[in-house]
Each structure stands twice: as C-alpha cells, then as structure tokens.
Amino acid sequence: MSLARRPRPWPDRDSAPWWEAVRRHELLLQRCGGCGVPRFPARAICNRCRSRESAWVPAMxxxxxxxxxxxxxxxxxxxxxxxxxxxxxxxxxxxxxxxxxxxxxxxxxxxxxxxxxxxxxxxxxxxxxxxxxxxxxxxxx
CATH class of the missing domain: 2.40.50 (OB fold (Dihydrolipoamide Acetyltransferase, E2P))
Incomplete structure (x- = not known):
C-alpha cells in the first residue's frame, strides 16, 4: 500500500511537539518537571506527582x-x-x-x-x- 493512503496522525495539544520531532526524525519522551519520570504518550499532568511542568528529552x-x-x-x-x-x-x-x-x-x-x-x-x-x-x-x- 502506498503510505499516502494510510491513516495519518492527528496531533493534539499534548502530542504536537512529539509529532514535530518525529517529522525531524527525532524520538522524544516527555519528562515530568516535578518528579522526573518519563512518560508517553504526552499528557498535561503527571500521573505520579500531578505536576503540570514537563520537558521533552531525547529517547534512545x-x-x-x-x-x-x-x-x-x-x-x-x-x-x-x-x-x-x-x-x-x-x-x-x-x-x-x-x-x-x-x-x-x-x-x-x-x-x-x-x-x-x-x-x-x-x-x-x-x-x-x-x-x-x-x-x-x-x-x-
């Protein structure tokens, strides 16, 4: 199948930075600014500490x-x-x-x-x- 006909990703508020990095061929994880726990998929609030702070970091x-x-x-x-x-x-x-x-x-x-x-x-x-x-x-x- 042509990839042109494949369903495409639909970035939302939380995932848009991840999809932008993927477009640049970079794999990132969101890391909580409160407790440092990496998370995927991206979300606004940390499940562990409830912090709203986060940063994008490179993944291996x-x-x-x-x-x-x-x-x-x-x-x-x-x-x-x-x-x-x-x-x-x-x-x-x-x-x-x-x-x-x-x-x-x-x-x-x-x-x-x-x-x-x-x-x-x-x-x-x-x-x-x-x-x-x-x-x-x-x-x-």
Whole structure:
C-alpha cells in the first residue's frame, strides 16, 4: 500500500511537539518537571506527582518487544496488500514503564518473539493532498 493512503496522525495539544520531532526524525519522551519520570504518550499532568511542568528529552530509540498483534483483517481497503501485519508494543530501554506502538518492518511476523530487541525507524510519506507526515515503526536489531 502506498503510505499516502494510510491513516495519518492527528496531533493534539499534548502530542504536537512529539509529532514535530518525529517529522525531524527525532524520538522524544516527555519528562515530568516535578518528579522526573518519563512518560508517553504526552499528557498535561503527571500521573505520579500531578505536576503540570514537563520537558521533552531525547529517547534512545531502542527497546524490546513486549507484546504484539497480527492483523489479518482488512479494515481499510488501502491496506489490503499489507495484511497480515504486526503492530508492536515496545518497552523502551529508556524506562521500564514506557511503551510505544508501531508496525514491524524489515522482518516477518514469524520472526517475533517476546523480548526481541528493536529500534525505531522513521518512515516519511506524502499524502494524496501533498502534505508530508512521518511514522515511527520498529525493526529488529
């Protein structure tokens, strides 16, 4: 499938800085200004200390597969040629309780095992409307 036909991210108030960094091929985490705990996805208030202060810090971009699903259903006609595909839940090396999601690339679903080391890769695309966007996906190390 052409990435141009793929559903795109819709940044909101909290996630817009993250999507801007992804567009620059940078992986960031939000770090609480009160207790220092990294968090993802971005949010206005820390779950641990309730602080509203935060900063964006670089992430290593590596982690281990914690879980995954293999999608066999064609939910979107434009993605029919990608089925089956895996969506990973990756535990980041930056923090034990921070997870990111994304598609598996450069490997098949049969290669997946719990704890598989992976790294983030950035995939640039241009939509049918000519606007660009970038997705974070994961490939085995």
């Amino acid at each position: 971009g590596t982690g281990r597969v914690y879980s995954w699903i293999v999608n066999h259903q064609v939910f979107l006609p434009g993605m029919a040629d990608e089925v089956p595909f895996a969506v990973l839940m990756v535990r980041l090396d930056d923090a034990d309780d921070v997870f990111m999601y994304g598609n598996l690339v450069a490997a098949g679903v049969d290669d997946l095992v719990p704890g598989l080391p992976v790294e983030a890769v950035f995939v640039d695309a241009t939509g049918d409307d000519g606007k660009g966007f970038t997705l974070v996906q994961w490939r085995p190390l």
